Amino acid sequence: MNDTQFDNFFNDKFRDHAVPVPAGLWDKVVEGQLDKFIGSKLKDAEAPVPDGLWEKIGDTQFDNFVAGTLSGNEAPVPTGLWDKITDGQFDSFVAGKLKDHEAPVPAGLWEKVKPGEDDDRVGFFWFRYPAAAVLILGLLAAGALGSYFYFTAKEAKDAAAVTVTPIGNNKENTQLTAPEKQLQSEPRTGSGTQDAGNANSHPLNTEAATGDLKKTPGFDKSGSPAVNNNVSKTQGANPVTEEAATHSGANEASVLSTRRKKGIDLSPADPRIANDLTNSTYNIFTNKANTSNNILTDGMDEMGSYQQRGLLNGATVPFDLANYNLLLSLKDKQLSTINHTNQFRNIIICPADRNRNTDWYLEAYVSPDMPFKSVTNVSATPLYLAKKDSSESMQVSYSAGLRLVKPITDNILLKAGLQYSQANEKYVYRTENEVKTTTVVTVRTIIRAPGDTVIVQDTSVLQTIGFRNNTVKNRYRSFDIPVTIGYQFGNDDLKIGINAGVAVNLSSWYQGVILDSSLATVTLNKTGNSVYKTNIGLGLLAGVSVVKRLSDDMHVFFEPYFRYNLSSMTTSQASFKQRLSVGGLAIGLRVNLNRK
Amino acid sequence: MKKYLLILVCLPAVLFTACKKELSDNFTTYTNHPLNDTVWVRNLVNTASIHDFFDASFPNVIVDSFNAVTGATLHYGDSLEIEIKGGTCIGPGTLGTPQGNVRIEILQLKRKGDFIKTFRPTTTANGSLLESGGGVFIRMFKDDKELTLATNSTIKIKFSDIDTAKTNMQAFYGKENFPVPPKGIDTAFSWVRDYDTSYLPTWSKPSNNPLVPSYYGYELNSKNLRWITADRYIDSTQAKTKVTAILSPNYTNKNTAVFAVFAKQKTVVSLKGDYPSRSFFANNIPLKSAIKLVSVSKIGSDFYLGVKDISSVATVTSYTILPEKKSLSDILNFLNNL
Numbered sequence: 001m002n003d004t005q006f007d008n009f010f011n012d013k014f015r016d017h018a019v020p021v022p023a024g025l026w027d028k029v030v031e032g033q034l035d036k037f038i039g040s041k042l043k044d045a046e047a048p049v050p051d052g053l054w055e056k057i058g059d060t061q062f063d064n065f066v067a068g069t070l071s072g073n074e075a076p077v078p079t080g081l082w083d084k085i086t087d088g089q090f091d092s093f094v095a096g097k098l099k100d101h102e103a104p105v106p107a108g109l110w111e112k113v114k115p116g117e118d119d120d121r122v123g124f125f126w127f128r129y130p131a132a133a134v135l136i137l138g139l140l141a142a143g144a145l146g147s148y149f150y151f152t153a154k155e156a157k158d159a160a161a162v163t164v165t166p167i168g169n170n171k172e173n174t175q176l177t178a179p180e181k182q183l184q185s186e187p188r189t190g191s192g193t194q195d196a197g198n199a200n201s202h203p204l205n206t207e208a209a210t211g212d213l214k215k216t217p218g219f220d221k222s223g224s225p226a227v228n229n230n231v232s233k234t235q236g237a238n239p240v241t242e243e244a245a246t247h248s249g250a251n252e253a254s255v256l257s258t259r260r261k262k263g264i265d266l267s268p269a270d271p272r273i274a275n276d277l278t279n280s281t282y283n284i285f286t287n288k289a290n291t292s293n294n295i296l297t298d299g300m301d302e303m304g305s306y307q308q309r310g311l312l313n314g315a316t317v318p319f320d321l322a323n324y325n326l327l328l329s330l331k332d333k334q335l336s337t338i339n340h341t342n343q344f345r346n347i348i349i350c351p352a353d354r355n356r357n358t359d360w361y362l363e364a365y366v367s368p369d370m371p372f373k374s375v376t377n378v379s380a381t382p383l384y385l386a387k388k389d390s391s392e393s394m395q396v397s398y399s400a401g402l403r404l405v406k407p408i409t410d411n412i413l414l415k416a417g418l419q420y421s422q423a424n425e426k427y428v429y430r431t432e433n434e435v436k437t438t439t440v441v442t443v444r445t446i447i448r449a450p451g452d453t454v455i456v457q458d459t460s461v462l463q464t465i466g467f468r469n470n471t472v473k474n475r476y477r478s479f480d481i482p483v484t485i486g487y488q489f490g491n492d493d494l495k496i497g498i499n500a501g502v503a504v505n506l507s508s509w510y511q512g513v514i515l516d517s518s519l520a521t522v523t524l525n526k527t528g529n530s531v532y533k534t535n536i537g538l539g540l541l542a543g544v545s546v547v548k549r550l551s552d553d554m555h556v557f558f559e560p561y562f563r564y565n566l567s568s569m570t571t572s573q574a575s576f577k578q579r580l581s582v583g584g585l586a587i588g589l590r591v592n593l594n595r596k
Numbered sequence: 597m598k599k600y601l602l603i604l605v606c607l608p609a610v611l612f613t614a615c616k617k618e619l620s621d622n623f624t625t626y627t628n629h630p631l632n633d634t635v636w637v638r639n640l641v642n643t644a645s646i647h648d649f650f651d652a653s654f655p656n657v658i659v660d661s662f663n664a665v666t667g668a669t670l671h672y673g674d675s676l677e678i679e680i681k682g683g684t685c686i687g688p689g690t691l692g693t694p695q696g697n698v699r700i701e702i703l704q705l706k707r708k709g710d711f712i713k714t715f716r717p718t719t720t721a722n723g724s725l726l727e728s729g730g731g732v733f734i735r736m737f738k739d740d741k742e743l744t745l746a747t748n749s750t751i752k753i754k755f756s757d758i759d760t761a762k763t764n765m766q767a768f769y770g771k772e773n774f775p776v777p778p779k780g781i782d783t784a785f786s787w788v789r790d791y792d793t794s795y796l797p798t799w800s801k802p803s804n805n806p807l808v809p810s811y812y813g814y815e816l817n818s819k820n821l822r823w824i825t826a827d828r829y830i831d832s833t834q835a836k837t838k839v840t841a842i843l844s845p846n847y848t849n850k851n852t853a854v855f856a857v858f859a860k861q862k863t864v865v866s867l868k869g870d871y872p873s874r875s876f877f878a879n880n881i882p883l884k885s886a887i888k889l890v891s892v893s894k895i896g897s898d899f900y901l902g903v904k905d906i907s908s909v910a911t912v913t914s915y916t917i918l919p920e921k922k923s924l925s926d927i928l929n930f931l932n933n934l
Contacts, residue, residue: 435631436623442845444873446913448838454913456873460844464632466625 358594361405363417363557365588369397371423371476372581380575388515388576395424395473399584403482413486413497418479423580425474427513429521434468437461470521474512476532476569476580480505484541495547503539503563508532517575530573537567547590559586630896634845638871640783644850647780649894652924653713653931657733658702664694664738674801674811675756676704676732684751685736685743693746694738703733705825706758708862709931712855712890716770716823717866721786723880724829728862729765729796729814730757731825745821753824754799756813759862761798762828766790767816770823781853787827790819796826830863834882840914841867841876841889843902847919848874852893852900854917857934859886875914885909888934891917892927901927 371394377385403417440462446454480503488497510532516522524531543561550556561584568577625632630645640646662668667682680700683693705711711718711728718726732755736743745751767790773782801811814826841854849869854876856865867876867889881887887909891902902919922930 434623436625440845442842442874444842444875444914446840446870446873446875446877448840448913456840456842456914458842458914458916460842460916460918462634462845464623464625465629466623466632469622469624471622 357407357410359407360593361407361590362593363403363405363415363588363590365401365403365557365559365586367399367559367561367584367586369399369421369423369582369584370394371397371425372583373425374579374581376577378575378577384515384517384519385576387519391427391429391515392474393426393428395426397421397423397582397584399582399586401482405590411487411489413488413499414484415486415499415501416481416483419482419503421478421480421582423476423582425476425512427472427474427521429470429472429513429515431468431470431521434466436464436466436468438464472513474510474514476508476510478505478508478536480539482541484543486545488545488547490547493549495545497545497547498543499545499559499561500540500542503541505536505539507534508536508569509534531570532574533569533571536565536569539563539565543586550589553592555590557586557588557590559588560584561586630851631846631898633850634848635850636848636869636871636874637850640849640869642777642780644780645894645896646849646851646853649853649892649899650713650715650781651779652894653892653928655703655710655713657735658704660700660702661697662700663696664698664736664743665696670700670702672702672704675706675813676702677754678702678732678734679752679754681749681751684745684749685738686746687738687741687743691738691741694743698743699737701733701735701737704755705731705733706756707932707934708857708864709928709934711862711864712857712892712931712934713928715781715853715866716785716787717855717864718825718827718862719786719865720788721771725863725865725880725882726768726787726825726827727762727830727858728864729759729762729826729828730755730862731768731823731827733823734818734821736821743821745819750817750819751821752815752817754813754815755826756811757826759812761800761812761814763795763798765796765798765814765826765828766793767796767818768825768827769818769820770825772822785823787823787825789827830861830882834884836880836882837909837911838877838879839867839881839887839889839906839909840870840873841891841904842914842916843876843891843919845874846895847891847893847900847902849876851895852876852891852919854889854891854902856881857888857890859888881909883909883911889915889917890931890934891919893919899924899927901930903930 373392373394375385375388380388399419399421401417401419403415403419406414408414438461440460442458442460444456444458446456448454482501482503484499484501486497486499488495490496510524510529513521513523514531541561541563543559545557545559547555547557563582563584565579565581568579570576570578637644658672660670662670662680663682664685665682667680667684669677669679671677678700685694685698686692687694703710703714705714705716705728710716714733716731718728720726732753734751734753768787769790771784771786771788773784776782796814796816799811799813799815803810816824816826818824839856843852843854849871852869854867856867856878858864865878865881867878869875870877876891885906885908887906889902889904889906891900893900893902898921900919901922902917904915904917906915
């Protein structure tokens, strides 16, 4: 079979072929026997593909054929249809029906969806091989970006061949049965072509599609259809996508309803079934459109009666049953819809902020710190610095704070808050000739006279003199605004992240003692001294965080961090420059503020 | 959730309360500082700091000279007059009567404080208490050699008493240790009554002018130089008791001397240090006497003064003295006004 034999076969055989509908067939269709038949027959059907067919399809011959065939086709719009759409009847109908509609999620549905996430062990891979994870993520990002540009260009090219054929009846939705309406409203989280978040966007998609239709430059005010080469604006006019948009789950009723009723995963267990069925519709539909616009239009009548019986547009197959045998002959030709569906723009409009994380977290933490001090001489004597160095030693300090965490994405976090820090310093100095007073009780045996001995207990004060090693805790305190941005990875249970940012000092003060120029120890008040600044400026922060989930809304985290202050904490009048850097381990709790 | 919030609240509280320990000290006593020396000694050594106190408190003496050959009568106001006849003084050994002028040093004991400053308690060797009418210290030098009175020679001393002169005073001489300690106190000092136990004649120089004081005193012919007083034994009919003074352990017999000073008479009693009981005591204190217990101490370079007023001595076991750190001048002023 050469490149055009298959196409010629279709073109020649079905162009003007008409097949009469056997008596009672439509009744069986109305009763759903056809759907059941197709569903049961084709559910597990596998058709062998003839040799070379996949290669022909794969090299886009089929797609090019379809695109070439449909290019320039125009389908007349029934009289008054555009008026109904233009005056908002369709929108009002959809809005009225779906405005306040709420669809309960079937019991156990989420549990069947979520385990898939819980069992996802990809996070452990990230955890074990972060470098590999970063590399893979980079490749995926590059691939996604490349794919985006590739398919965007391709869609723009292919959409030029799509013929706009608006069909459908807004009133048809009134024929839906309650279970079907429920199916329309069900979040289609299990759809093989869209995620859970997109399922709820179907009504919006419908509106968007309709809106796009109205705004399509190819349509004039009279509503007369026109060929639109703009892919992004003609998607709503695509008959297939419009059906999917306006009827939401209805177009899947014949295919997906079976799966949903069985309560299984909404994603196709066997992609071939969905593809085949969808493909069958598309193939037939497009073939109809390709062979004759009238057939498609004529088919609307049949479809209308079919729909009036309560069936769905998407489930209708407007083809001539006379060609059914020919269609059956194609049963053995299992066609891939991948390339074919690429010719049509996906009706699922993904939100632009699909990856945006709407969570807010509040973190409260305390941190044991270890400050490090660096002193440089300005005008102090070597003896002064030596005594200062021998007198002072940094001690374990602490910080505490609150901060808000805004996940920009699932991996990137922006943190800002308020932090109180206290760096402790042990200052030891010796004072001489200190007199220590101790109350003592003395017991004396006094002989008043021979044979008259008295024991006297006397409470007195004993003074001792010596030197005192005084230990004073100096405190460097500050309030800062830490602002960090971090990247975290891992699974829901355990995440590891890296953070970096700045700490903007609001206020700092010193309390304790210090050596004066005469090497005497003097006390400095926190309010006003000529040695230490009241604002130490900017500091750099860097840290690594490990976050462990405690519950759905609460995490505990451990964050080793280091802070490097950029400027000296002493004033220009001081005889030395002193700078503190702090390393610590922040331990805290992270609470999800969006918890329900 | 509550558990986590509780932890979140409690953890900072623990950290904050842990920061309460702001200041600590490590006191180390000096090993050789006198204040830390609370050790008593059985026998007072010459290096004891109490010697330094009396070296510092010893009054200034009057220095004069006279011709040893011709003799002289020295007048020092209305309170003291010394008549020395020629050839009365002789030098040590074979030096004989010195020729020319000799140096004479005179110190008059007028007040009770003078007996303390010179550490000359008015007691005899056997512990008898004396009431003093005042005294005088006379010392003569020739070529830095101290002179003595020749045998059977006397000098006539006429000195005043700040109180009314008593009629039954007798001459007493100071008995010092031999050799006389060059510095500090003479723990062996005591008063010995003159063999001539006759009462000393008194003299008076009354004054009707309120601006001019009246003078009363004694006149005696002393057979000795150095410490000479007009004393008498106190009334022996009164019951006597032992008075014990207790001080803080800082005050030992190495750095402290305690005196019992009678309020109504010039009687000063030194309380001896009692090693076993680490206390100071004095016997033969008449009951119902009004006395003051006065402690003077020198610890390191610091002086301490303790005073305990006893309006009426009773048979109590002990009295506690709480010395205070004072300057030397303050202590001397106090003693001068006793």
